[in-house]
Amino acid sequence: MTRKQPTEAEVKAALEVIFARDSQVYQDRGFMRRIGFGKRPALINIDLANAWTREGNPFTCDGMDVIIPGVQKLLAASRARGIPIVYTSTAYKVPDGANSDAGLWGKKIPTEVLLEGSPDTAIDDRIAPLPNEQVIIKKRASAFHGTYLSSFLKAHNVDTVIVTGVTMAGCVRHTVEDAIAEGFRPIVVRECVGDRVWGVTEWNLFDIDAKFGDVEKLDTVLDYLHRIENEPR
Amino acid sequence: MTRKQPTEAEVKAALEVIFARDSQVYQDRGFMRRIGFGKRPALINIDLANAWTREGNPFTCDGMDVIIPGVQKLLAASRARGIPIVYTSTAYKVPDGANSDAGLWGKKIPTEVLLEGSPDTAIDDRIAPLPNEQVIIKKRASAFHGTYLSSFLKAHNVDTVIVTGVTMAGCVRHTVEDAIAEGFRPIVVRECVGDRVWGVTEWNLFDIDAKFGDVEKLDTVLDYLHRIENEPR
Amino acid sequence: MTRKQPTEAEVKAALEVIFARDSQVYQDRGFMRRIGFGKRPALINIDLANAWTREGNPFTCDGMDVIIPGVQKLLAASRARGIPIVYTSTAYKVPDGANSDAGLWGKKIPTEVLLEGSPDTAIDDRIAPLPNEQVIIKKRASAFHGTYLSSFLKAHNVDTVIVTGVTMAGCVRHTVEDAIAEGFRPIVVRECVGDRVWGVTEWNLFDIDAKFGDVEKLDTVLDYLHRIENEPR
Amino acid sequence: MTRKQPTEAEVKAALEVIFARDSQVYQDRGFMRRIGFGKRPALINIDLANAWTREGNPFTCDGMDVIIPGVQKLLAASRARGIPIVYTSTAYKVPDGANSDAGLWGKKIPTEVLLEGSPDTAIDDRIAPLPNEQVIIKKRASAFHGTYLSSFLKAHNVDTVIVTGVTMAGCVRHTVEDAIAEGFRPIVVRECVGDRVWGVTEWNLFDIDAKFGDVEKLDTVLDYLHRIENEPR
Numbered sequence: 001m002t003r004k005q006p007t008e009a010e011v012k013a014a015l016e017v018i019f020a021r022d023s024q025v026y027q028d029r030g031f032m033r034r035i036g037f038g039k040r041p042a043l044i045n046i047d048l049a050n051a052w053t054r055e056g057n058p059f060t061c062d063g064m065d066v067i068i069p070g071v072q073k074l075l076a077a078s079r080a081r082g083i084p085i086v087y088t089s090t091a092y093k094v095p096d097g098a099n100s101d102a103g104l105w106g107k108k109i110p111t112e113v114l115l116e117g118s119p120d121t122a123i124d125d126r127i128a129p130l131p132n133e134q135v136i137i138k139k140r141a142s143a144f145h146g147t148y149l150s151s152f153l154k155a156h157n158v159d160t161v162i163v164t165g166v167t168m169a170g171c172v173r174h175t176v177e178d179a180i181a182e183g184f185r186p187i188v189v190r191e192c193v194g195d196r197v198w199g200v201t202e203w204n205l206f207d208i209d210a211k212f213g214d215v216e217k218l219d220t221v222l223d224y225l226h227r228i229e230n231e232p233r
Numbered sequence: 234m235t236r237k238q239p240t241e242a243e244v245k246a247a248l249e250v251i252f253a254r255d256s257q258v259y260q261d262r263g264f265m266r267r268i269g270f271g272k273r274p275a276l277i278n279i280d281l282a283n284a285w286t287r288e289g290n291p292f293t294c295d296g297m298d299v300i301i302p303g304v305q306k307l308l309a310a311s312r313a314r315g316i317p318i319v320y321t322s323t324a325y326k327v328p329d330g331a332n333s334d335a336g337l338w339g340k341k342i343p344t345e346v347l348l349e350g351s352p353d354t355a356i357d358d359r360i361a362p363l364p365n366e367q368v369i370i371k372k373r374a375s376a377f378h379g380t381y382l383s384s385f386l387k388a389h390n391v392d393t394v395i396v397t398g399v400t401m402a403g404c405v406r407h408t409v410e411d412a413i414a415e416g417f418r419p420i421v422v423r424e425c426v427g428d429r430v431w432g433v434t435e436w437n438l439f440d441i442d443a444k445f446g447d448v449e450k451l452d453t454v455l456d457y458l459h460r461i462e463n464e465p466r
Numbered sequence: 467m468t469r470k471q472p473t474e475a476e477v478k479a480a481l482e483v484i485f486a487r488d489s490q491v492y493q494d495r496g497f498m499r500r501i502g503f504g505k506r507p508a509l510i511n512i513d514l515a516n517a518w519t520r521e522g523n524p525f526t527c528d529g530m531d532v533i534i535p536g537v538q539k540l541l542a543a544s545r546a547r548g549i550p551i552v553y554t555s556t557a558y559k560v561p562d563g564a565n566s567d568a569g570l571w572g573k574k575i576p577t578e579v580l581l582e583g584s585p586d587t588a589i590d591d592r593i594a595p596l597p598n599e600q601v602i603i604k605k606r607a608s609a610f611h612g613t614y615l616s617s618f619l620k621a622h623n624v625d626t627v628i629v630t631g632v633t634m635a636g637c638v639r640h641t642v643e644d645a646i647a648e649g650f651r652p653i654v655v656r657e658c659v660g661d662r663v664w665g666v667t668e669w670n671l672f673d674i675d676a677k678f679g680d681v682e683k684l685d686t687v688l689d690y691l692h693r694i695e696n697e698p699r
Numbered sequence: 700m701t702r703k704q705p706t707e708a709e710v711k712a713a714l715e716v717i718f719a720r721d722s723q724v725y726q727d728r729g730f731m732r733r734i735g736f737g738k739r740p741a742l743i744n745i746d747l748a749n750a751w752t753r754e755g756n757p758f759t760c761d762g763m764d765v766i767i768p769g770v771q772k773l774l775a776a777s778r779a780r781g782i783p784i785v786y787t788s789t790a791y792k793v794p795d796g797a798n799s800d801a802g803l804w805g806k807k808i809p810t811e812v813l814l815e816g817s818p819d820t821a822i823d824d825r826i827a828p829l830p831n832e833q834v835i836i837k838k839r840a841s842a843f844h845g846t847y848l849s850s851f852l853k854a855h856n857v858d859t860v861i862v863t864g865v866t867m868a869g870c871v872r873h874t875v876e877d878a879i880a881e882g883f884r885p886i887v888v889r890e891c892v893g894d895r896v897w898g899v900t901e902w903n904l905f906d907i908d909a910k911f912g913d914v915e916k917l918d919t920v921l922d923y924l925h926r927i928e929n930e931p932r
Contacts, residue, residue, distance in 0.1 A: 030809035110729035146381030154649030183620030263576035343496035387882030416853030612847035
């Protein structure tokens with residue numbers, strides 16, 4: 001374990017060993033419970049805009065060959081059931097100066113490349129929103145912070161949020177933490193989330209599954225969506 | 234006082250009598266204190282979009298012949314000092330149905346005429362925002378609810394919000410209540426706020442001045458803006 | 467209408483004339499719609515603590531001979547149905563200084579007399595909470611601001627809030643505005659709300675009924691509570 | 700790396716290798732910037748109550764032999780400068796049932812052992828709060844969620860939050876994410892934070908330092924506190 005250049009597979013193997021030990025502690029103490037699916041889900045796709053899904057941007061993430069097809073299946077199933085669908089993007093009108101809407105985040109990460117209205121911050125057209133689906137432009141990591149997401153979900157009597165997107169260490173994680181805090185059951189779709197550096201997806205999924213929401217396989221979530229009632233709201 | 238059709242002047246006179254009595258009670262008990270101006274103001278213009286400022290819309294308000302010139306003066310003074318300037322409009326992408334962002338408000342008021350991106354919900358061009366000024370599209374009455382306004386103001390170290398716009402019984406009042414709750418000193422500019430029915434502007438200004446913020450004359454606010462430091466933030 | 471000392475009955479009569487005219491404008495324009503009762507209510511009693519319900523405090527309100535018996539009936543009906551019940555009080559640990567939790571509100575109203583843990587800020591024992599009912603100590607006017615009320619209600623799948631208490635121009639109004647913004651149907655119980663100065667209850671109920679929630683008679687609300695299902699949550 | 704039982708030192712060594720690689724990616728892309736100290740700090744101690752600081756509770760954390768003395772030094776320096784000091788604890792009046800304030804969190808973690816008013820949820824007396832310091836009882840992971848913390852800090856013109864406590868994977872991380880979102884500079888004190896399972900402190904500090912706040916040594920933070928002005932607020 002002193003090699004300077006482990007492969008990504010070796011990193012994941014090392015993490016699995018740690019997670020196995022930590023899971024034992026959590027389970028012995030009554031953590032890692034299942035929150036379960038509720039009756040009225042919504043689908044929330046976090047920051048699957050071109051800056052994150054395409055090559056060549058500081059925000060570019062890995063794994064889109066798996067994430068995008070997974071989200072396409074979730075969109076089809078969600079639209080068939082008529083459940084609320086929300087996309088987010090993170091974008092700024094004024095990256096810096098006296099009227100900047102970037103807040104303090106530009107002091108940590110390169111928010112200056114995320115311009116509102118630019119192609120980079122538009123949703124990837126392989127999973128394009130329909131005209132009546134909400135695209136929420138957020139300014140912070142969480143899809144709930146400084147947005148109308150929570151009251152949108154409550155007004156539609158949603159009790160469960162199915163979460164996809166990027167990044168696990170940033171916007172997806174903060175969104176999930178806020179979701180359970182607000183009173184919504186968070187379900188993170190394993191194949192449909194990602195990030196841009198090694199290990200970070202695995203670690204944040206581990207923390208979430210221990211404390212904040214359930215991490216579920218795509219097939220499990222699709223089965224759930226096929227089973228729920230198609231009802232007027 | 235049994236006449237069926239008092240004039241607007243008579244309505245105002247009747248309200249003044251009530252306010253005089255009520256003010257005595259409030260003052261005897263320690264209400265109606267002055268919150269005062271802070272050191273770092275921002276200007277917040279509530280819903281001065283065409284649906285409210287022009288004739289012919291269900292949301293049309295009175296008094297634009299006084300409100301608009303007053304806001305023009307505040308904009309000039311604020312821009313000269315480089316303080317943050319925010320406009321709001323209330324507008325919806327999807328007025329009804331499973332993906333509506335109108336929440337429950339359409340069950341009380343005609344939100345269905347406020348379409349995001351339409352000329353009706355664009356800011357009145359007599360007080361047009363500059364390219365680097367924030368126009369926040371809100372979904373609820375308060376400019377703070379479901380928006381990034383509070384964290385925008387905090388990140389710029391604002392301590393005082395100068396509030397103009399419409400309507401006094403709705404969006405201006407709720408914004409002022411939230412402003413003091415959040416920790417900002419609310420200053421409502423007397424000549425620059427209004428509404429669409431008799432008495433409602435006066436009554437809500439009375440309640441605000443008693444409990445939530447200071448109602449100040451335009452000249453007083455302009456004097457304050459001229460006196461503050463023009464400083465980098 | 468120029469008399470200096472109208473009676474309270476004359477004040478109310480004058481307001482009724484104004485409201486009749488204003489209501490016509492609102493109705494012609496599509497305001498004053500009915501939001502209606504939902505399926506899962508909660509009862510929210512605002513600031514019915516001794517500082518407001520008993521004589522001799524700056525915060526003392528009128529009308530407790532009607533409000534208290536009304537709330538007793540609502541409590542009985544709500545407990546029989548097993549719906550969530552929340553009381554609020556407004557109270558401070560540190561009224562002023564570097565660690566004060568009064569925020570800026572002490573600059574407008576006498577928050578310094580509302581000490582957390584004192585008899586004044588305890589709920590009136592004529593409507594005492596049961597051990598398993600929530601008493602939320604808030605710091606601001608709205609029961610939602612800076613409290614866990616919204617996520618409490620969402621986690622219990624509440625869709626309707628039945629609101630009682632004081633004051634109409636302050637905490638009740640701000641709570642109702644926030645309730646509809648958050649996605650809950652606000653129902654204000656006409657006989658169970660009040661304030662401490664003339665006219666202010668009537669005016670704020672008028673504004674609320676026009677825009678933010680339905681004002682309903684106590685009997686109507688009791689009928690509704692008797693009709694809903696007594697269900698496990 | 701296939702051994703089933705690595706030691707804690709080996710786990711940390713493996714993580715360091717991963718972090719070195721990931722840091723390179725972040726720095727190449729413009730992440731991992733320094734947010735820096737502001738002018739008006741507050742000290743926020745997260746969940747240093749007996750359930751977390753003492754042996755024998757499901758929530759018991761490691762490392763108190765270092766965390767507690769560090770927090771003692773921070774408290775002394777903060778009190779000498781008169782800056783706002785806040786402690787949090789997580790506790791529930793009603794762990795389950797129709798009036799539970801645990802929200803959905805009890806479906807993931809053992810919230811049922813955290814009773815409001817019990818010795819377990821009282822702040823550890825080795826770092827006891829003074830009578831005029833705020834102890835905020837929160838219901839969710841973040842110290843900001845459903846509490847008056849944000850408006851308390853804004854009303855005191857705070858721009859920087861110095862964060863200590865537990866757990867890194869839960870309440871400390873969520874608090875830090877919310878802090879920068881709200882517009883406060885988060886500074887996490889390296890020696891004064893912890894958790895209860897291997898690796899989780901290191902990983903969450905890595906994610907935070909990359910994106911949400913600065914992780915600083917205790918000595919650096921103490922130096923900063925000694926340098927700031929002791930000023931009336």
